[in-house]
Amino acid sequence: MNLALRESEPVSGEERVATAGAQQIEDKPLVLLQVNCRSILNKTLEFWNLVDTYNPDVIIGTESWLREEINNAEVFRDDYTTFRRDRCTRGGGVFICVKNYIDCRELWAD
Numbered sequence: 001m002n003l004a005l006r007e008s009e010p011v012s013g014e015e016r017v018a019t020a021g022a023q024q025i026e027d028k029p030l031v032l033l034q035v036n037c038r039s040i041l042n043k044t045l046e047f048w049n050l051v052d053t054y055n056p057d058v059i060i061g062t063e064s065w066l067r068e069e070i071n072n073a074e075v076f077r078d079d080y081t082t083f084r085r086d087r088c089t090r091g092g093g094v095f096i097c098v099k100n101y102i103d104c105r106e107l108w109a110d
Contacts, residue, residue, distance in 0.1 A: 031056040039065040040095075044075055057099045064093035 033056035040047055040061060051059065059080070066075065066086045076082045080097035083106055087093045098104045 030058065032058045032060065034060045034062075036062050037065070038063045040075055041066065041070065048077070057102060059095075059097040061095045061097070062093075063091065064095050065091055066093050066095070 031054065033050065033054055035047065035050065037043060037047065064084070064086070066084060068086055068088075070086075072082050072084070076095075076097060079100055081100055081104060082095060082097045084095045085093065
């Protein structure tokens with residue numbers, strides 16, 4: 001599993017503010033974790049150990065090798081909102097996991 005970790009800095013003096021109910025998080029850099037999984041299904045323990053170590057806000061995974069019949073709950077935890085695009089053939093596939101306190105949604109563009 002290849003790993004890249006990035007922390008963003010506030011852009012041009014702007015502060016990042018995220019809300020979680022009554023909780024507010026200010027001046028915290030957004031932490032991104034990018035992982036080339038090469039099959040996450042057989043590496044879930046290793047994957048979540050990385051997540052627990054770095055506590056990223058957003059996880060971007062490539063080469064997930066997941067299939068449509070594999071449920072999110074089999075691989076991903078519920079403290080993240082998960083977006084997946086599986087490939088119908090062997091290999092490939094991507095996912096993005098975003099911490100639940102970050103307001104996000106999937107948009108489709110033609």
